[in-house]
Amino acid sequence: MTLDYLIIGAGPAGLQLAALLQAEGRRDYLVLEGAGRPGAFFARFPRHRQLISINKPRTGTDDPELNLRLDWNSLLSDDPALLFTRYTPRYFPQAEDYLRYLADFASRLDLRIRYDTRVSRVAFADGLFDVDGIAARHVVVATGMSRSYEPPIEGYELAEHYADMPVDPDDFTGQRVLVIGKGNSAFETADALMETTTVIHVAGPSSVHLAWRTHYVGHLRAVNNNFLDTYQLKSANAVLDGHVRRIERDADGYTVTFSFSRADEVVKQLRYDRVLACTGFRFDASIFDESARPDLAIKDRFPQQTSAFESVNVPGLYFAGTLTQQRDFKRGTNGFIHGFRYGVRALHRILQARHHATPWPATPLKAGPEAITDAIIARVNRSSALWQQFGFLADVVTVEDGQVSYLEEVPVDYVRDGGLGDPPLALLTTLEYGPDHDKVDPFDISVRRIAQDAAGQAHDAAYLHPVVRALRGGEVVAVHHLAENLENRWDRPEVHVRPLAAFVARQLDVR
Known part of the structure; x- marks a missing residue:
């Protein structure tokens, strides 16, 4: 039997991809895990056992999407019982609680995992991968950073x-x-x-x-x-x-x-x-023979990847989880569960589009600035993916031949690299901090700041706020910033909605 997908590693990223493939129900997949349980990394790390990922069960809302903005540990599923917030009330939870959660996630969803199976050799020949005798069309490496990084220090x-x-x-x-x-x-x-x-x-x-x-x-x-x-x-x-x-x-x-x-x-x-x-840690590339060895990047700590999370030199070899931080190193959240859970969902959609002729999920909209503006405003005020993957994932509105479509949570670089084709007009919406946000001391009251809800100065805002970019031919031709807001509500008619609608209308009027 030849698998569609072989996933190496049953940590959070491996479980997340397996859960998405399982829910889809049309692909043959298998997860190989070297330990006897999922999430074995957390059995050892962090050494002092307290996680630094936020866990907040009490948010003041019943909206599950909004709650994920303050839940940095849950994986994505349709089962409300599989939320990590049900496992402990601690803001910084213990690693043992997360081990229990991952075990329950794998068991409850009946994911196809083969434990106590440590991979020793990955090879590629004749269009197929050979992973210790198991044949697969595509391999997804979700092993995390499993080896210590050793800097060049004598002794x-x-x-x-x-x-x-x-x-x-x-x-x-x-x-x-x-x-x-x-x-x-x-x-x-x-x-x-x-x-x-x-x-x-x-x-x-x-x-x-x-x-x-x-x-x-x-x-x-x-x-x-x-x-x-x-x-x-x-x-x-x-x-x-x-x-x-x-x-x-x-x-x-x-x-x-x-x-x-x-x-x-x-x-x-x-x-x-x-x-x-x-x-720190680095990627362990020792399991790959010459036929399948990925190029490395950033002091050889990470596999080098395309905007589709694929090896730049081994077609069909993909990466998931903390390894994907090579794409946003020390800038975004792909190195952390609350970021890469959405990256894995994007990877799943990329795989479906590339290998199974399944287009990126899209919602049709009425052709006009009002409908497009309403859709963008609704999403930026609720989306957890744009919130957690700021500047990396974008909602995309495509306009082509009078048809308007809304696509959620697409990697920005994937769009720019032509992953969605080349629509005459694409509007990309992200949440972003200002370009010099790291140079601003947020506790220094002597520093002059942009006033909250100052629409005319939104482009200078340092704090998180929505940014909409118009692309034609893959190039950015116009940019609109929505004013920052203390409560992260970007829906005031005069401040947020009408300026955005005017921007959208200008882009639609361009011939």
Whole structure:
């Protein structure tokens, strides 16, 4: 038997794609999982067991679509019992709760998963993939970032890695500790050890980026940044800005050679009892032989992908889940469940259009600015996909031969690459922050800001707001910004609706 789709990995992304294929009911698929349960990553990570994905059961609305804006953990399904908000009331849930949820999701939907089956070889020949003897027309890799990223530091192997280090704070009592890395895993670790260590240094060449300022949820989250207080309030700990050049070990501990970025690369040797490496993860490409090995990108940490989430050099090899953050690295949410669940749904629609002649789902609209405007306004005020995948997914209105169609949640780059063909006019609606939003301190009251609901200044808004772009021949010919609003309601007649209707009318009038 030759499968239509073989999915490697039963984490959240693999389960999400399997659920979509199962609901469709017309494709042969199978999920291979190396562990004996779904979501095995969460059995080990995060090491201190608290997730940083938001879980908010009480939102003040019964609208399931709006609720997904504040639910960062649920996968997409039609079963209301399969919402993660039913599993715990905690705002930052425990990893064990998520393991229970994923197991129930897989079981309740009766997904076709073969557990305890670790893939060792993926090959491609004669138009088919061979995955350890299983034939498939298409392979979707949803393994996540399964290997530690090792930066080029001499002696790096001497450090204790995040994946294996002890997590009991008592194991570090009275010790001087260096944590290499400036991401959430590094600060999660530092926060956990503050009460028992004598000194902790957190080191890395990049600046500390705070998520509340950049709006990138992979940057340092407030829940992990208590350590910054201990540094700035002179409580023994420190953040070191620069490069770790070398790690050496002797009978009394470690000597670390460090070059400081803030002091014209002054080099200094520092002594520690422990060195912990929290430098992140990377894609494991070792299972692919030469016939199917994907090109890599971003320091070889990710498979390089097209706008259709397909390998740039291996046709038919697709990626799902956190691996797809190569498309919006450190800008969007494809690296996180609340983002890639919609990316997987987009991938499913791409696969149906490419390989099964099933066009992207579309709703016909009346030809005219009022109907188009009403449809856009309704969606931006309710959609969870545009909200979570800001700037990456767009709702698209196509106008061709007098026919108007509304398509939801299409990757912007996929549209620009011709994935929907070449309609004479396409209106792309996204939710976006302003271009310099990460340079604005939202808590600095001395900074002049655009007034809420200021329609004439909407293009300068820093906060999240709808943006509508008109494309002709794949090129942007006009842009309209809807004024930002404190309650994220973009439906005021004079401020939002009528200016948008006038913009749409101008685009329809162009011949």
